[in-house]
Amino acid sequence: METNLSQLILAQALDQRLVVLARRLASLPLELIEREASFASLQAEVDEVDAERKASLARANDLENQVRTREARIAKLEKIAIESSDPSSAQVARHEAEGHRAANSDNQEEELELLERADTLAAKREILAAKVIEMEADLIAFRKNVEQDGVGLKVESEEILLQRNAFVSTVPSPITQAFEVLSAKHPGKAVVPLKGDSCGGCGSRLVPNDRLRVQAAKGLIRCPGCSRILVTMEMWAKASETV
Ligand SMILES: [Zn+2]
Known part of the structure; x- marks a missing residue:
């Protein structure tokens, strides 16, 4: 009986190793999922920065067009102010031109801010894009490692299982039956x-x-x-x- 029990102790020591290996095997894809999520979020950040940069440039362009339209209008109004024989019409034209100049000044200021923002975003995008390239290379290498580690862990587990079963096989079956039921309930214990x-x-x-x-x-x-x-x-x- 003593030999049988010793064999079971040896078998369950291997069961404990199998539990550890199974846990490691289960954790491999989790880490990969985590890394893939970080990569996706970095890519999303690049897209966001890009979208904001494009929106800033579009808004700046829109303001520039408005400024040009007003400049044309201002030129016409100035002509009226100079050429008009009616002082009150000349006054109205000058007044309107002044309003357009003020609006243009505001727009140009905003346009400048938008262009500066677009420059900042372009620089930020460049840094992020470099990170994406780096992270993608890491991810590819990591994926490969996970695959190799997974295969390695499986091979190791199979070998240990064979050894474990060899220990159990020398023990009479009524004892092994009880042992297997308990092992399923308390792996390695x-x-x-x-x-x-x-x-x-x-x-x-x-x-x-x-x-x-x-x-x-x-x-x-x-x-x-x-x-x-x-x-x-x-x-x-x-x-x-x-x-
Ligand atoms: Zn007990």
Whole structure:
């Protein structure tokens, strides 16, 4: 019985490694998804900057057209002011021209601000675009790594599983059946040592008679609380050493 239990301890040590490998395998795509999301958000930022820059230039162009139209109107009004024989008509024309000049001055100021903003955005876009290129290269490399790591982890898991099953295969089937049911419930923790008078898995106390049975190691003794297979601390330490 002692040999059987030792084999199970060895098998579950490999189960623990399998749990770690499975966790690593599961985390690989998560990190990739995170990186892909950051990349997409950077690309979106470039598009946003681009859109704002184009809108600024379009608005500046629109203002420039309005200024030109008013300048033509101002030239006409000045002509009227000079050539008109009616002083009041000349006065009205001058007044209207002044209003257009004020509007043009405001528009030109706004246009200048818009052009400066467009320049700033163009510089920002250039920096972001360089980052996109860099990040894309990183992402491609990372994707490849994830793929390779995934394959590596799978191969490693398969090898460990073979070793694990080899340990279990030497144990009679009634014992392995109990072990497999427990392993599914508590991966890598189906067999636990007796700690003092309590189960090393759930802490349930054992009656003296059960403790003696664990110490004798003549049969499969299970915890009354969690059903795990119990072994002595000595056997546990000895088997764990060889893992
Ligand atoms: Zn227990």
